[in-house]
Amino acid sequence: MNLDIVFAIIFYGAIILYFLTHRKKFEIQNKIIALYKTKIGLKLMDKFSKVAPKFLRVLGIIGIGIGFIGMITIFVFLTKGLINLFMDPAAKATIGLVLPGIRIPGAPVYVPFWYGIISIFVVAVIHEFSHGVVARLYNIKIKSSGIAFFGPILAAFVEPDEKQLSKKSKSAQLSIFAAGPFSNILTAGVVGLLLLFLIMPFAASILESEGVQISGLEKNYPLERAGVTEGELIEEVNSVPIKNVDDFVEVMSEIKSDQIVILKTNRTLYNVVAFEHPKIEGKGYLGVVVAPYITRLKENVVSKFGDKLPWAIFGFSKLLGWIFALSLGIGLVNLLPLGPVDGGRMFHLVSLHFLKDEKKSKKVWGWMSFVSLMLIILNITFPYLRKLFNWLLG
Known part of the structure; x- marks a missing residue:
């Protein structure tokens, strides 16, 4: 039996059991969101906000620009992906649900359990910690931090004082909203450079492959x-x-x-x-995807270092690869102009600035949220709907 499935069943089962036995500790919002509030990390956020505050403010402004570029990028990416699904019967989904250890049939990516859990933890901590640091930079109280569940999807959060937040300048608010996604994109950039110029050349120097296996067919x-x-x-x-x-x-x-x-x-x-x-x-x-059939350590590496240390380094490089991919993906998806997520709040604030009318801006924000949600849902489900339609037609 696949150990990833075993670990996933134990992990998700433990979470469900804890939720059922400690339900009073969770705050339920909109029937599908469960928040577990703590005070973890609040003091550290406050300390970090006092380190080089001028630099952090400049970084926050840069984050706003990167945030809106990312918003346009992910919106266009999903739109093109959906058009491609409509036009090309052989096209595959461009996005999918990330559930570590769970192989979803037809999904474009499978995330191994431990790599996925550790990567999501790192990405979530960096994301929410950055929100908290920039909020404290502008003297906004952080009420709580914790973990959240959007249905089956695990996430994290920090809870700023919304009344204090709404009284701050638009640039301050935008800096706070953009901080999380920007930190994820920044992390992806740093990790990507490490992989490209350090880890991958090193891995290539200690490994050799033999044989070519067909791992995918279009x-x-x-x-x-x-x-x-x-x-x-x-x-x-x-x-x-x-x-x-x-x-x-x-x-x-x-x-x-x-x-x-x-x-x-x-x-x-x-x-x-x-x-x-x-x-x-x-x-x-x-129309074929290939992969090495056997990947092994070079004999001179084994004789010099043994086999455990090089494989540990190789495993760490794979972890960095997942941190890169999930940092970039989660950061960009959070920038979609969708409801209460970071990109949605940024879009609402900017639309209010230009329209000068709360009612009109909420209407525009609502429509953009609907379109963004449909882009996500259709990009994920359209391949399955097409298969169902073809099956019904025989």
């Missing part, structure tokens, strides 16, 4: 149509031996559209015609 593309299955090992392409992923990439770089490709796997021989690459004119495309 529907209605040559290999999927030919009956190739995930898990098969690629041995040759057009009589060229394939020892590793680099060999496969090199051979495929020479393949043109409409060219015959003879693929030999550990199962059988496939004779297919390459499609044209969806983004590169004239280039051949088979």
Whole structure:
């Protein structure tokens, strides 16, 4: 049995059990949001707000700009993703629910349990701590901090004094709202640079791979149509031996559209015609995702350091990869002009500034929230709805 599933069942089961046995300690909002309020981290937020306050204010202003750029970016990204789902039957969802250890059929990504739990904890702490620090920077009281549940989704929160917050300048309010997503994007940038210039070169120097495994197939593309299955090992392409992923990439770089490709796997021989690459004119495309079959430490590394330390470093690099991905994803999604999330509050404040009318600004904010929510729901559910529709039509 998959240990990720076991850990996930234990973890989510423990949370549900704790909620049921300590329900009075939770504050329920809108029937699907449960807040567990504490005072953890409040003193530390206050201390950090007093370290280089001028620098923090400048950083807060930069965060506003990055926040609105991120808002436009994620809105356009989801819109294009949805259009692509409508136009291309083979298109996959661009976003999905992040539930560590739970493999959702058809979801674009699966997050391993421990990597996911640790990464979400890091992302949430940085996000909410940043909100709290900037709020204290502007002398706004933080009433509480804690964990929250949006249905099955685990989150964190800080609770500023809303009356004090509403009396502050618009730039101060925007700085506070943008602080969380901006800190996540900043974290993703720092971690991304570490991975690119330090961790990945180091991992490449201590690891070697052997064999190429088919890990994914695109529907209605040559290999999927030919009956190739995930898990098969690629041995040759057009009589060229394939020892590793680099060999496969090199051979495929020479393949043109409409060219015959003879693929030999550990199962059988496939004779297919390459499609044209969806983004590169004239280039051949088979619609396949490959991965190393065996990844192991180089012998000279094992003899010098043993096998435990290098694998621990490799595991840490994978954790950083998930922190990067989830920091960027969660930061951007929080910038959507949607209801009570950070981007929604930023959008409402700016619309009020330009419209000068609370009723009109709330109406615009409501419509944008509805559109943003529909973008999320449809991007996640449309592939399933399409499958259901095709099944009903036979």
